Amino acid sequence: xxxxxxxxxxxxxxxxxxxxxxxxxxxxxxxxxxxxxxxxxxxxxxxxxxxxxxxxxxxxxxxxxxxxxxxxxxxxxxxxxxxxxxxxxxxxxxxxxxxxxxxxxxxxxxxxxxxxxxxxxxxxxxxxxxxxxxxxxxxxxxxxxxxxxxxxxxxxxxxxxxxxxxxxxxxxxxxxxxxxxxxxxxxxxxxxxxxxxxxxxxxxxxxxxxxxxxxxxxxxxxxxxxxxxxxxxxxxxxxxxxxxxxxxxxxxxxxxxxxxxxxxxxxxxxxxxxxxxxxxxxxxxxxxxxxxxxxxxxxxxxxxxxxxxxxxxxxxxxxxxxxxxxxxxxxxxxxxxxxxxxxxxxxxxxxxxxxxxxxxxxxxxxxxxxxxxxxxxxxxxxxxxxxxxxxxxxxxxxxxxxxxxxxxxxxxxxxxxxxxxxxxxxxxxxxxxxxxxxxxxxxxxxxxxxxxxxxxxxxxxxxx
Numbered sequence: 059x060x061x062x063x064x065x066x067x068x069x070x071x072x073x074x075x076x077x078x079x080x081x082x083x084x085x086x087x088x089x090x091x092x093x094x095x096x097x098x099x100x101x102x103x104x105x106x107x108x109x110x111x112x113x114x115x116x117x118x119x120x121x122x123x124x125x126x127x128x129x130x131x132x133x134x135x136x137x138x139x140x141x142x143x144x145x146x147x148x149x150x151x152x153x154x155x156x157x158x159x160x161x162x163x164x165x166x167x168x169x170x171x172x173x174x175x176x177x178x179x180x181x182x183x184x185x186x187x188x189x190x191x192x193x194x195x196x197x198x199x200x201x202x203x204x205x206x207x208x209x210x211x212x213x214x215x216x217x218x219x220x221x222x223x224x225x226x227x228x229x230x231x232x233x234x235x236x237x238x239x240x241x242x243x244x245x246x247x248x249x250x251x252x253x254x255x256x257x258x259x260x261x262x263x264x265x266x267x268x269x270x271x272x273x274x275x276x277x278x279x280x281x282x283x284x285x286x287x288x289x290x291x292x293x294x295x296x297x298x299x300x301x302x303x304x305x306x307x308x309x310x311x312x313x314x315x316x317x318x319x320x321x322x323x324x325x326x327x328x329x330x331x332x333x334x335x336x337x338x339x340x341x342x343x344x345x346x347x348x349x350x351x352x353x354x355x356x357x358x359x360x361x362x363x364x365x366x367x368x369x370x371x372x373x374x375x376x377x378x379x380x381x382x383x384x385x386x387x388x389x390x391x392x393x394x395x396x397x398x399x400x401x402x403x404x405x406x407x408x409x410x411x412x413x414x415x416x417x418x419x420x421x422x423x424x425x426x427x428x429x430x431x432x433x434x435x436x437x438x439x440x441x442x443x444x445x446x447x448x449x450x451x452x453x454x455x456x457x458x459x460x461x462x463x464x465x466x467x468x469x470x471x472x473x474x475x476x477x478x479x480x481x482x483x484x485x486x487x488x489x490x491x492x493x494x495x496x497x498x499x500x501x502x503x504x505x506x507x508x509x510x511x512x513x514x515x516x517x518x519x520x521x522x
Contacts, residue, residue, distance in 0.1 A: 089139075094132040109505055111399050111502075112444050114142075122432075147428035150426055151466060158410060161425060171325075197477060201379075204378060230343040233340070251295055265281020268281070296324070344503070360486065392486075393451045393462070399503060434464070497517055
């Protein structure tokens with residue numbers, strides 16, 4: 059009798075799980091085509107499968123072929139509409155807080171923190187974004203910032219003299235870290251607190267790109283602890299700065315003077331600054347070095363542009379805003395790196411009300427995933443999309459158009475997007491004028507939720 063009751067209970071539980079999983083399909087009509095996968099897990103595991111960054115991956119290729127560029131699925135524990143369509147992506151991004159709202163999964167909020175600009179909504183997001191815009195305005199193309207940027211790029215590249223092989227991913231992180239530490243905190247990257255933050259941050263980033271399992275010892279669980287330690291280090295540094303103000307004006311002073319933001323908001327802002335200002339640039343540089351390493355003709359054309367710029371300057375004279383504006387081919391190379399690299403593959407949104415779009419319904423409460431990378435690799439928008447071809451951008455406005463959104467769009471467009479491009483351009487200047495390189499082995503940029511080179515992108519150097 060006990061066994062019978064146990065079986066009945068288990069059967070009832072299983073039926074409840076299945077019903078809960080598929081109930082959204084029964085409640086809603088005129089949905090896009092698609093599949094909900096298995097109860098509990100849906101199609102999340104397949105969706106998260108890693109693939110080369112200049113491909114859409116097997117999951118999306120299969121679903122687009124079967125259902126079209128907009129389809130329903132069950133991802134991250136929620137009924138979902140997935141969009142690989144440029145028009146719908148643009149519609150979602152430009153209707154933030156009216157029809158859609160930022161809605162990242164619980165594990166991502168856990169690891170980034172509830173005060174991260176990436177996950178907050180409404181007025182708090184407006185306040186934090188305003189601070190980021192102030193940070194960007196404090197740099198822009200100002201001479202002192204560009205001189206610091208130039209010196210940092212020059213010193214990293216010069217440190218390779220005498221080396222035959224380097225792990226480029228590791229070296230690429232040194233460049234923006236120095237800039238962001240000095241700009242925001244007024245710290246040299248060699249100072250103990252800066253080294254401690256970087257060590258914890260590297261653990262943190264491994265968790266960001268890992269599968270979100272909170273079992274002790276997993277990369278995700280270690281990352282959550284690392285974020286807490288970074289937060290504690292930041293808090294101690296902030297308190298010390300309050301007691302002993304620095305004579306050097308840095309953005310931290312602007313942040314501390316803001317009375318609208320809570321202490322946790324300010325700590326979260328500093329961590330977001332590292333994520334946006336450090337990780338994005340270093341990953342983009344790694345992507346560029348990878349694709350350029352396979353394209354010697356493009357490197358030669360890039361080198362000619364920078365030789366022309368350098369010919370009008372002294373050997374150690376820093377680059378300026380005017381020099382940056384002359385880097386037209388470099389801009390095409392960077393745009394193509396962003397298109398093939400897909401550093402921001404997708405964004406997470408939620409429908410705030412029932413929305414009818416092109417004959418189908420996106421129900422209120424459903425998750426909506428605009429896949430920005432899928433549009434970048436759509437052959438109907440980009441000829442031979444898996445090929446690295448900077449010439450495709452010739453004569454085009456590289457920031458316009460719905461088919462290219464490497465930094466998102468709308469109210470959540472990355473405020474530091476131009477800074478990332480400037481940093482990449484300055485670094486490429488010193489790289490191509492000092493070295494040729496080739497890949498030590500085949501280490502492809504793999505796209506999970508973020509881009510990663512599994513082996514660290516080892517390259518062999520040949521000084522010029």
